């Protein structure tokens with residue numbers, strides 16, 4: 113019989129040396145949040161049917177939107193444990209303080225509670241993305257500075273993908289590991305140990321309806337990916353779900369590049385640096401790939417605002433380096 117490794121066992125066995133238990137427990141808190149959110153996500157399509165039948169929804173309460181629900185679950189499961197000093201969520205303008213009645217811990221959690229929200233109502237994969245930093249000053253915990261750290265300071269990051277099955281994928285700086293939720297026993301089991309982005313790559317993912325808004329370098333890079341430039345490699349196939357976390361996951365497993373470039377009227381693109389780009393850049397690096405804003409590593413960007421956006425290219429190192437090359441060489445388009 114093959115060995116079955118639960119996420120708890122794996123987290124404990126791979127605990128970094130400096131971890132005194134809190135960091136390990138925080139990862140397990142997030143795995144628990146993943147299960148709670150997965151339960152709700154899996155019932156999303158039933159809400160109207162059951163709600164209409166009884167006049168009220170199953171729980172007898174006002175139906176919350178799933179992204180608000182996911183946001184709430186993560187905050188409530190993490191606000192009282194003494195492991196975090198502050199949190200920041202894509203859903204909140206303000207930082208999420210730890211209530212004064214609870215002890216503040218050593219770690220900082222940033223998260224996108226539900227990524228791909230336009231796909232919630234159409235039964236297409238969505239996910240949760242998170243990043244973990246260490247608090248900068250143990251004598252002064254939970255300041256804005258703790259949140260505004262560059263991605264290179266991340267000590268852990270991951271995502272939960274609500275797809276054909278629910279998966280939790282994370283890294284603490286020693287490879288990227290994937291766990292699949294067994295709904296029968298309610299536990300995440302190790303399914304993808306030490307994931308590496310394969311080469312040659314298979315896919316590129318971009319919303320090409322924005323083509324006319326891109327710079328000449330980005331346009332040229334896309335033509336290069338499609339096999340239309342003189343030095344193009346064999347063309348990649350195109351796949352775009354519109355849930356970053358799902359597009360990222362597919363490209364991590366199959367090789368490829370996700371692009372959300374700057375646009376003429378949106379110089380920072382759409383992807384949020386803190387909640388989406390930096391955690392995924394950390395994972396991509398651990399998987400042997402690379403993530404860039406087109407000019408520099410995402411992990412080197414010093415954030416100035418928790419909600420700032422960044423152009424985002426993530427995938428095989430050779431592909432992301434190529435877009436940097438095209439952007440560095442680009443000449444302004446003639447008016």
Ligand code: AHG
Pocket residue numbers: 202224226227228229230319354355356357382
């Ligand atoms: P969120 O649902 O957290 O707001 O993020 C949506 C993001 C990302 O998941 C996806 O890649 C992108 O929006 C899709 O945007 P376009 O519809 O502009 O392609």
Ligand code: MN
Pocket residue numbers: 224226227228356388
């Ligand atoms: Mn998102």
Ligand code: MN
Pocket residue numbers: 179202224225226227228229
């Ligand atoms: Mn979101």
